[in-house]
Amino acid sequence: MGIFEPYRAIGCITSSVPFSVQRLGTETFVTVSVGKAFQIYNCAKLNLVLVGPQLPKKINALASYRDYTFAAYGNNIAVFKRAHQVATWSNHNVKVKLLLLFGDHIISVDVRGNMFLWAFKGIDENLVPFGHIMLGEKFSPSCIMHPDTYLNKVLIGSEQGPMQLWNISTKKKIFEFKGWNSPISCCVSSPALDVVAIGCIDGRIHVHNIRYDEELVTFTHSSRGSVTALSFSTDGQPLLASGGSSGVISIWNLEKKRLQSVVREAHDSVITSLHFFANEPVLMSSSADNSVKMWIFDTSDGDPRLLRFRSGHSAPPLCIKFYANGRHILSAGQDRAFRLFSVVQDQQSRELSQRHVSKRAKKLKVKVEEIKLKPVIAFDCAEIRERDWCNVVTCHMDTAQAYVWRLQNFVLGEHVLNPCPENPTPVKACAISACGNFAFLGTAGGWIERFNLQSGISRGTYIDLSESRSCAHDSEVVGVACDSTNTLMISAGYQGDIKVWNFKERDLKSRWEIGCSVVKIVYHRYNGLLATVADDLTIRLFDVVALRLVRKFEGHKDRITDLCFSDDGKWLLSSSMDGSLRIWDVILARQIDAIHVDVPITALSLSPNMDILATTHVDKNGVYLWVNQSMFSSTSNVDSYASGKEVVSVKLPSISSAERSRDEHSDELVNASQPKDALDFPTQDKQIPELVTLSLLPKSQWQNLINLDIIKVRNKPIEPPKKPEKAPFFLPSVPSLSGEILFESDKLSLKENNGTDDENQMKKTRLDMPQSRFLYLLQSSKETDNYAAFTDYIKGLSPSTLDMELRMFQIIDDDDDGDQQKAEKRPELLSIERLLDYFIHELSSRNNFEFLQAVIRLFLKIHGETIRQQSSLQEKARKLLDIQCMVWQRVDKLFQSSRCVVAFLSNSQI
Numbered sequence: 001m002g003i004f005e006p007y008r009a010i011g012c013i014t015s016s017v018p019f020s021v022q023r024l025g026t027e028t029f030v031t032v033s034v035g036k037a038f039q040i041y042n043c044a045k046l047n048l049v050l051v052g053p054q055l056p057k058k059i060n061a062l063a064s065y066r067d068y069t070f071a072a073y074g075n076n077i078a079v080f081k082r083a084h085q086v087a088t089w090s091n092h093n094v095k096v097k098l099l100l101l102f103g104d105h106i107i108s109v110d111v112r113g114n115m116f117l118w119a120f121k122g123i124d125e126n127l128v129p130f131g132h133i134m135l136g137e138k139f140s141p142s143c144i145m146h147p148d149t150y151l152n153k154v155l156i157g158s159e160q161g162p163m164q165l166w167n168i169s170t171k172k173k174i175f176e177f178k179g180w181n182s183p184i185s186c187c188v189s190s191p192a193l194d195v196v197a198i199g200c201i202d203g204r205i206h207v208h209n210i211r212y213d214e215e216l217v218t219f220t221h222s223s224r225g226s227v228t229a230l231s232f233s234t235d236g237q238p239l240l241a242s243g244g245s246s247g248v249i250s251i252w253n254l255e256k257k258r259l260q261s262v263v264r265e266a267h268d269s270v271i272t273s274l275h276f277f278a279n280e281p282v283l284m285s286s287s288a289d290n291s292v293k294m295w296i297f298d299t300s301d302g303d304p305r306l307l308r309f310r311s312g313h314s315a316p317p318l319c320i321k322f323y324a325n326g327r328h329i330l331s332a333g334q335d336r337a338f339r340l341f342s343v344v345q346d347q348q349s350r351e352l353s354q355r356h357v358s359k360r361a362k363k364l365k366v367k368v369e370e371i372k373l374k375p376v377i378a379f380d381c382a383e384i385r386e387r388d389w390c391n392v393v394t395c396h397m398d399t400a401q402a403y404v405w406r407l408q409n410f411v412l413g414e415h416v417l418n419p420c421p422e423n424p425t426p427v428k429a430c431a432i433s434a435c436g437n438f439a440f441l442g443t444a445g446g447w448i449e450r451f452n453l454q455s456g457i458s459r460g461t462y463i464d465l466s467e468s469r470s471c472a473h474d475s476e477v478v479g480v481a482c483d484s485t486n487t488l489m490i491s492a493g494y495q496g497d498i499k500v501w502n503f504k505e506r507d508l509k510s511r512w513e514i515g516c517s518v519v520k521i522v523y524h525r526y527n528g529l530l531a532t533v534a535d536d537l538t539i540r541l542f543d544v545v546a547l548r549l550v551r552k553f554e555g556h557k558d559r560i561t562d563l564c565f566s567d568d569g570k571w572l573l574s575s576s577m578d579g580s581l582r583i584w585d586v587i588l589a590r591q592i593d594a595i596h597v598d599v600p601i602t603a604l605s606l607s608p609n610m611d612i613l614a615t616t617h618v619d620k621n622g623v624y625l626w627v628n629q630s631m632f633s634s635t636s637n638v639d640s641y642a643s644g645k646e647v648v649s650v651k652l653p654s655i656s657s658a659e660r661s662r663d664e665h666s667d668e669l670v671n672a673s674q675p676k677d678a679l680d681f682p683t684q685d686k687q688i689p690e691l692v693t694l695s696l697l698p699k700s701q702w703q704n705l706i707n708l709d710i711i712k713v714r715n716k717p718i719e720p721p722k723k724p725e726k727a728p729f730f731l732p733s734v735p736s737l738s739g740e741i742l743f744e745s746d747k748l749s750l751k752e753n754n755g756t757d758d759e760n761q762m763k764k765t766r767l768d769m770p771q772s773r774f775l776y777l778l779q780s781s782k783e784t785d786n787y788a789a790f791t792d793y794i795k796g797l798s799p800s801t802l803d804m805e806l807r808m809f810q811i812i813d814d815d816d817d818g819d820q821q822k823a824e825k826r827p828e829l830l831s832i833e834r835l836l837d838y839f840i841h842e843l844s845s846r847n848n849f850e851f852l853q854a855v856i857r858l859f860l861k862i863h864g865e866t867i868r869q870q871s872s873l874q875e876k877a878r879k880l881l882d883i884q885c886m887v888w889q890r891v892d893k894l895f896q897s898s899r900c901v902v903a904f905l906s907n908s909q910i
Contacts, residue, residue, distance in 0.1 A: 571592075
């Protein structure tokens with residue numbers, strides 16, 4: 001186990017596997033594949049509802065029915081009930097290609113034409129298929145569907161071109177359609193009986209009557225590639241939507257038999273699925289470009305418009321950086337998109353706008369990709385001026401300008417920074433000053449220029465006059481940086497020259513040579529260390545103030561892709577194309593940990609709190625998060641997790657966090673038959689030595705226990721209830737503890753007895769009533785010596801209910817004081833003794849500290865006099881006092897130094 005353990009992946013929306021749509025009540029859900037896991041979205045707002053666990057292989061096909069999800073991976077089919085795997089079907093010998101929900105059954109088809117029929121009702125008993133059909137050796141299935149009203153029949157298309165109609169009940173082939181001289185890629189049933197639509201690789205769509213084997217109409221969009229997805233509208237409009245391999249969605253009018261509209265640039269890659277929602281003018285599409293989109297047909301011309309969407313990078317990210325104190329991640333990818341990912345909530349992730357790209361592309365009749373900015377190769381950000389002006393600057397591939405962004409509005413800024421307009425060369429490096437006012441740009445021609453971010457105006461260039469140069473470096477500028485006080489500016493050239501400049505005067509202060517080519521630099525503003533990466537696979541650390549080499553790290557065996565400092569400057573993290581991620585201790589000058597992943601890391605960033613590490617990988621569209629184990633464990637020593645010089649192989653983080661499903665809005669899919677009051681007792685976490693653990697309950701819940709008497713007095717009615725003007729014909733009655741009717745005439749006798757009858761009734765009621773859940777859990781916890789269930793129960797009670805439970809075994813009379821042995825046998829004293837044992841146990845384990853203090857105070861207020869009179873209870877009370885003093889003294893010692901500093905500063909005169 002290393003310092004960083006896999007946590008989860010973000011930015012993964014869907015893959016090239018077709019989605020599955022299901023309807024539960026009034027809500028519609030879509031299940032999509034993301035590599036080896038699946039995700040479920042609520043279509044109302046496309047918010048993530050559930051993430052499935054990681055499977056051994058990538059998912060090939062999906063199907064869903066109510067709470068069940070069926071995922072085909074490799075030769076197997078995994079059956080999930082919500083996020084829990086309940087069965088695995090493994091009768092296939094080759095890769096499973098297709099899944100079809102067929103009533104209460106699932107039909108699976110593999111690449112060799114083996115079709116198995118599975119029953120998932122009573123799934124624990126049905127682990128083997130109840131039917132098997134062999135389609136034939138020269139028939140490679142490509143799609144499967146069930147024609148409406150065709151009982152027990154399925155239609156299967158092939159890669160060879162023919163199409164077959166099978167009866168799965170009799171396991172016989174009913175009819176074979178000769179085909180259309182092209183491989184079939186998809187087929188779908190229409191709202192009209194006997195009519196289906198077949199999409200072919202050659203770009204033709206055939207609307208066919210399978211009852212009479214007649215062609216009704218044929219559409220062609222060969223210029224847009226092959227047909228990959230089809231869907232009929234069911235809201236009364238005679239529309240057919242088709243998706244192609246070029247990412248274009250075509251809408252065909254079936255009555256007019258012509259093309260109605262085209263959604264150009266709907267997706268950046270092949271469209272894998274299309275689905276019209278039942279009786280709604282809404283079309284959902286998914287693509288291999290890692291996006292799911294919903295289109296609505298509500299315009300006057302009948303063209304669809306984008307309603308809502310979820311998307312991530314369609315190409316691997318090139319560089320990333322944490323933002324907003326670790327809550328967000330800025331990511332730039334090869335897909336020309338600049339995105340903001342939320343670590344906390346996926347719904348907040350979005351792409352930064354490049355100002356009406358789609359409208360400009362439509363007006364100029366060009367692709368959106370041609371209008372978008374080129375891929376970002378480097379960027380820097382500063383949070384200090386986020387609300388004032390643009391606070392992000394980006395450098396783009398083969399672009400002589402740098403662009404600024406305003407993150408407050410998630411939009412491209414109004415200024416374009418043009419360094420050296422007389423001799424423009426591509427911008428290769430950028431940095432923003434600590435104050436957020438200035439941006440530094442370095443070009444491929446060795447030019448360095450400073451700009452004001454508010455106005456976009458140039459504020460001077462940095463020129464090395466010592467050797468009569470007209471620029472800062474003779475070669476490409478690979479990196480620029482600025483210190484925290486705007487005193488120094490550091491730059492590095494590709495040929496290995498590092499230069500330190502005066503920030504304001506812009507003159508050269510010092511320089512030194514590394515002796516080999518430099519490819520990247522990273523500067524830590526607070527400790528003044530500059531890390532350089534050279535082509536000799538060595539990382540060198542320089543003290544910029546002392547102008548000398550202080551550290552040298554070697555160990556990578558291939559090109560170093562990225563490196564970053566921890567926020568405190570004690571760690572340096574580096575990644576390489578050899579698949580390794582190494583952590584170097586700057587103070588101890590040694591490697592403290594190293595991990596190896598199967599896919600090399602291309603970029604990395606460590607959050608300011610050092611709790612989360614974000615990485616991107618080769619040919620991976622997501623951003624992968626790793627959690628710092630030393631921040632969330634009882635062991636504060638990093639050496640207990642670090643592997644030292646040993647390189648440990650680790651798998652990439654999965655979509656689901658910590659190798660378990662993540663259920664964000666589980667109540668949306670919960671079965672109505674499941675009891676809502678079912679208790680789920682969490683396991684207690686490890687305790688950190690010398691510290692106590694709080695209950696995390698609302699402050700009002702445990703504070704109200706202390707002030708319950710004051711609250712009751714405040715809530716007491718100001719005026720007594722008024723007697724009605726006319727008494728009813730029946731005799732007025734008053735309530736009693738026994739449930740018997742007491743009339744008004746008996747009130748005087750009750751007062752004369754001074755409450756004796758009421759007390760007798762309370763004692764009688766206690767003997768007659770069944771044992772409460774409070775006492776049952778307390779007794780069972782005492783017997784098993786595990787109080788977790790009892791703790792969770794009382795934490796869920798309201799303050800007034802908990803007060804009533806504690807008063808239920810209060811000693812009401814003291815008649816038995818003379819007989820000590822008889823008094824000790826009273827059930828109330830036994831319950832009080834068990835409660836004291838519970839308090840002793842919980843204080844010893846230091847759990848729920850603040851809540852327990854409030855309960856103990858209320859308990860002693862009610863039963864303090866009883867404990868004082870009973871010798872057996874006095875011994876327990878003394879033990880409780882000793883443990884209370886011991887636990888508090890440990891915590892009090894930790895507070896002592898802080899109190900001393902606060903007292904000193906508060907009394908000092910400045």
